[in-house]
Amino acid sequence: MICWYSIELRLKDEPLKARPIATIDQPSAAVKMKPSVKGSLARAIWAIVWKDLAAELRSRELLSAMLVFALLVILIFNFALELDARTRASATVTAGVLWATFTFAGTLGLNRSMAMEKDRGCLDGLLLAPVDRSAIYFGKVIGNLVFMAIVEAVVLPVYSVLYNVNLFKPGLLLVILLGSIGYVVVGTLLAAMAVQTRTRDVLLPILLFPVVIPIIIAAVKASTGFLQAAGWDEIMPWLNLLMAYDVIFTAIAFMVFDFVVEE
Amino acid sequence: MITVHRLVKRYGLKPVLRGLDFHVEQGEFVALLGPNGAGKTTFLRILSSLSRPTLGDVTINGKRLPQQASDVRRMLGVVSHLPLLYGDLTAEENLRFFARMYSLPNENRRIAEVLELVGLSSRRRDLVRTFSRGMQQRLAIGRAVLHEPEVMLFDEPHTGLDQDACTMLDGVLREVAVRGRTVVMTSHDLARAADLASRFDVLSRGVIVSSVQRAAINPNDLLVFYRTAVEG
Numbered sequence: 001m002i003c004w005y006s007i008e009l010r011l012k013d014e015p016l017k018a019r020p021i022a023t024i025d026q027p028s029a030a031v032k033m034k035p036s037v038k039g040s041l042a043r044a045i046w047a048i049v050w051k052d053l054a055a056e057l058r059s060r061e062l063l064s065a066m067l068v069f070a071l072l073v074i075l076i077f078n079f080a081l082e083l084d085a086r087t088r089a090s091a092t093v094t095a096g097v098l099w100a101t102f103t104f105a106g107t108l109g110l111n112r113s114m115a116m117e118k119d120r121g122c123l124d125g126l127l128l129a130p131v132d133r134s135a136i137y138f139g140k141v142i143g144n145l146v147f148m149a150i151v152e153a154v155v156l157p158v159y160s161v162l163y164n165v166n167l168f169k170p171g172l173l174l175v176i177l178l179g180s181i182g183y184v185v186v187g188t189l190l191a192a193m194a195v196q197t198r199t200r201d202v203l204l205p206i207l208l209f210p211v212v213i214p215i216i217i218a219a220v221k222a223s224t225g226f227l228q229a230a231g232w233d234e235i236m237p238w239l240n241l242l243m244a245y246d247v248i249f250t251a252i253a254f255m256v257f258d259f260v261v262e263e
Numbered sequence: 264m265i266t267v268h269r270l271v272k273r274y275g276l277k278p279v280l281r282g283l284d285f286h287v288e289q290g291e292f293v294a295l296l297g298p299n300g301a302g303k304t305t306f307l308r309i310l311s312s313l314s315r316p317t318l319g320d321v322t323i324n325g326k327r328l329p330q331q332a333s334d335v336r337r338m339l340g341v342v343s344h345l346p347l348l349y350g351d352l353t354a355e356e357n358l359r360f361f362a363r364m365y366s367l368p369n370e371n372r373r374i375a376e377v378l379e380l381v382g383l384s385s386r387r388r389d390l391v392r393t394f395s396r397g398m399q400q401r402l403a404i405g406r407a408v409l410h411e412p413e414v415m416l417f418d419e420p421h422t423g424l425d426q427d428a429c430t431m432l433d434g435v436l437r438e439v440a441v442r443g444r445t446v447v448m449t450s451h452d453l454a455r456a457a458d459l460a461s462r463f464d465v466l467s468r469g470v471i472v473s474s475v476q477r478a479a480i481n482p483n484d485l486l487v488f489y490r491t492a493v494e495g
Contacts, residue, residue: 040366043363043366044363044364044366047360047363047364048364050360050363051349051352051356051360054351054352054356055349055352058351058352058390059351116349120346120347120348120349120350121343121345121346121347122347122348124313124341124343124345124347125347125348125361125406126364127312127313128311128312128313128336128339128341128347129336129364129365130333130334130336130337130365131333131364132333262313
């Protein structure tokens with residue numbers, strides 16, 4: 001029986017010790033992998049979400065940048081448009097400024113989230129794992145969605161106070177959820193493409209904004225509808241467009257992510 | 264066992280590997296030597312399923328690439344000059360993350376074993392970004408052997424390490440890599456390659472131009488062998 005010994009490496013002044021930790025004849029039970037494909041997929045998705053949240057909790061790089069940027073965008077719109085109190089509270093302005101804020105802050109987050117993987121070669125580490133690559137994609141999507149939701153949860157009350165508008169309407173929150181899903185689904189895919197290039201910071205918005213125009217238009221129209229308390233017949237087409245966009249682009253991203261991340 | 268037949272890799276019109284043939288037996292430790300731009304990293308990226316071959320057959324332990332890439336990845340451990348670790352996670356959290364990606368049961372036990380193996384048990388709760396380059400590389404080896412791979416690929420693992428860190432890394436490499444595993448390591452450091460490997464292959468201009476067993480060459484003659492192979 002071959003014994004597998006570990007050399008315990010200590011700081012220079014401490015001696016090297018050898019001790020058996022496992023054997024090749026009887027490898028550690030810990031290393032027998034679980035066979036279930038579905039289970040391993042869910043486990044891998046959860047592992048990526050957990051990793052992104054844990055890393056962000058430590059560094060606070062991504063969220064703080066997104067939050068500060070989002071708040072600055074709101075302030076800049078306020079001054080740039082020179083709105084009076086009535087216009088400021090109008091549904092059209094509110095929906096437009098909100099979605100412009102989410103779009104810009106979201107781009108910042110998507111870029112940073114993928115750059116974090118690429119910078120230290122971690123993307124290769126992820127790609128070397130024996131899991132379906134869609135797990136990597138969905139893990140990143142859920143992580144990005146959580147970050148976007150946190151930013152939105154801060155922006156909404158701040159906007160409500162500054163612009164004196166009640167934004168806490170269930171319909172509007174539904175639109176924000178659907179719009180954010182569509183934005184992050186496409187954004188994560190394109191960020192994975194952009195991160196492979198040297199001009200990734202510039203490239204992502206150039207690739208992303210044209211593709212998400214339908215979702216921004218639908219989200220702004222549906223948000224305006226809910227803020228104006230318009231009828232369902234006016235709002236539903238836009239909600240349907242949002243849902244269709246989410247489903248279609250999730251399916252497309254699921255199919256092409258493997259090719260996007262491979263050389 | 265690794266078998267590569269007529270491997271071609273092109274980036275656009277530029278060929279990097281030009282019909283490369285390569286064979287490694289179970290348990291062999293092959294040092295892949297070659298000048299910059301010879302295609303060593305590209306070759307290792309193809310073996311590790313990170314890059315697709317343009318033409319040719321690649322088989323690792325009976326599994327073909329890229330068709331059975333997921334099966335191949337399960338039996339591979341890869342260490343490159345980048346640590347492939349998250350700086351904002353602790354050593355233990357990094358290993359836990361990869362244990363979950365590989366669906367390892369009893370992850371706590373295995374993580375403790377691996378941290379012992381690479382001598383980082385006392386730093387398990389420290390953030391990886393506070394580690395020296397040498398410690399990061401040891402943890403990178405820990406990450407690579409976490410799932411007990413049968414084949415290990417090392418892409419210039421000594422890059423950026425000082426002499427002490429290199430010596431420490433060599434100790435870990437011997438213990439971790441050699442025991443029953445098939446190992447392919449690219450290196451520019453002939454002395455370290457001579458110390459670790461059981462076979463030396465020289466890759467130049469996209470093909471293996473020369474190969475010699477350790478038993479068939481005096482380690483002091485390795486530089487002459489290398490130069491002759493590259494220049495010839």
